[in-house]
Amino acid sequence: MKRALLALTAAALAVGSTLAAEPWHEGVISRHVDQDALSGTLDKAALKALRKRGEELFVGHFTPADGVGRPFATQAIVPTKRKRPPENAFFRSAGLDANACAGCHNLPATGGAGDFVTNVFVSEGFESADFDSLDPQFSNERGSNHLFGAGLIELLAREMTADLQRIRREALAEARRVGSAVTAKLESKGVDFGTITAEPDGMLDLSAVAGVDHDLVIRPFSQKGVMTSLRQFTVNALNHHHGMQATERFGLRWTGERDHDGDGVEDEMSEGDVSALVAWQAGLKPPVERTPEGAGWQAAARRGSAVFDTLGCNECHRRSLPLRSLSFADPGPLDMAGTLREGELAEPAFYDLALLDWSRNLPRNENGEVLVPLFGDLKRHTIADQEVAALGNELLAQRFVERNVFMTAELWGAGSTAPYGHRNDLPTLDEVMRAHGGEGRPSRDRYMEAAEDDRSALIAFLRTLVIEP
Known part of the structure; x- marks a missing residue:
């Protein structure tokens, strides 16, 4: 842990391949953030440096020098190839639709919501990428939500998921112990998610579960509640809206390619770059x-x-x-395939939101x-x-x-x-x-x-x- 804390300085964020240092370089990514320098609890200076780089990536306008565009890839969350490149790189339906994250998240400040003009079009993009259009038969139109307080939201979701899954484990254990069905109420932080019935043989009746997926994972992001984490949201959005592919999903290990979208730029967004974006979003002051x-x-x-x-x-x-707890682990305990995961690192990074000035003003209950x-x-x-x-x-x-x-x-x-x-x-x-x-x-x-x-x-x-x- 000491090595990581010493390594993560403003200078260390530039470790990795230097892509272009010239002041006239028309890109955002002149350097990659080194994921190997991120482990253990970051001190205040290291967290500040990481978040500063995350903000630069959030407000920067990606260009072809960075790898913007995805001529032979689609907006699908699973790496999917097109048969032919689209006629126009930028198209409102399912992207590309912005050069910068801040292009949509900007009201009343960077990281905020978007006006009607920034609406996005959500399409899974597996089988219909060549036919996407603004027609509601092919894509759902959505407004852009604000990201302020997003780190607190994800931490709540993690704790609530742990509560619900603990209730499931306890119900299964009790059913085995008594030899008959046990019905347990699924409740966390005063929110009722229905009930679950466990049988002695380990079978589960999930028909009365309400407001959450049957795996009992709270997915707090997107208007439908289908995104587990800021990391998943970020990796999805980079590809969907900008055509910027994260190596943790589109890189050599998963696709066998370093340039999955065929635009001539390899390894467009490193694991460390995504971590910087997550750290910046997670630390945004709550409303x-x-x-x-x-x-x-x-x-x-x-x-x-x-x-x-x-x-x-x-x-x-x-x-x-x-x-x-205000300790934000990245990657988190619920991140799944397609994002960097806990088991792929010796130790995840921890961003202690209590180090941020705004945290001192948060109210607390009698239990702290x-x-x-x-x-x-x-x-x-x-x-x-x-x-x-x-x-x-x-x-x-x-x-x-x-x-x-x-x-x-x-x-x-x-x-x-x-x-x-x-x-x-x-x-x-x-x-x-x-x-x-x-x-x-x-x-x-x-x-x-x-x-x-x-x-x-x-x-x-x-x-x-x-x-x-």
Whole structure:
């Protein structure tokens, strides 16, 4: 561990192949981050240096010198070859659609959300890469979510996954012990994920599991809740939106090639480069509840906070969830094939978010746990029905998640990230609240029936949930 801490300085981040040092080089990656220098808990200076490089990669505009484009690869999460290169390298449907991560994640600051113009088109891209279009039959249109507080979100998901999988193990052990079926409630941090029934022979009845995959892994990223980690999200997005292939998925070990997409640039994004991007995103300051200016707004926000609970909004948009540890392992314990994994390293890197200045302001409960004020529950819900269907406006399922099922949107930052809805087509908070169907329908109906002053106060409260640059 001592070796890594000493090695990881601003200079050590340049270890590896120097691609181009000339000041006129029209690229972002003049050097790769050395993954071998990342292990153990990074001290404050090392974490700062790594995050600085991550920010440079996030805001940099990738060019052909870096390897932007994927003429013979597709947007698929599994390396997949095209039969022929596309006529146009940049195309709105399933990418390429941006030169920089910050091209879409920029409201109200770098790492934030995106306006309607930055919407992306989600398509798996295995069999239909040659036929992708903006037609909703071929791709789902989505808005860009903000990334502030993303490290806290992933840490919550890891702890909740551990809780649910522990409950499964204990149910199986108890069923073997008593010789009969045992039904256990799947609950973590106060969020109910249904029940699981274990049989003495080890069989599991998963039919009553709710809001999470049957493997009980909380996948907190993407609007459908299908991305396990910031690392998976980053590797996917680099290829999908920029045509920048990460070696940990598209490199020699997995594809037998160093230039899988055939654009003439080998080993485009190193494992260390991805780690730098993850560290920067994981350390983004979480949104806050801002005290509004003026006595009138302050009074309305206080009233709106009470209305939020009265209408039942907090049943899904939980004000906070408790977090036991701020130590962020990268790669994490749940990363799977296609990303760098724990078992492939002697020791993962640990980014202690407690070293970051903003962590001192996080509230804690009586047990010393951090109360992450996400206004969410990290659970999938049915959010549309036949009468109120605006939020179920997709024709394609994603990773076996039904079309009308989405992850609860975290409301922290809602005051800074208009427009709203899964495809950024609802300009106001009032409109998105009226659009809730399915499991959100009771709260929506109560909102519709509420007095105008109460509706106005609720919006005043939500407008205080902001991202501070």
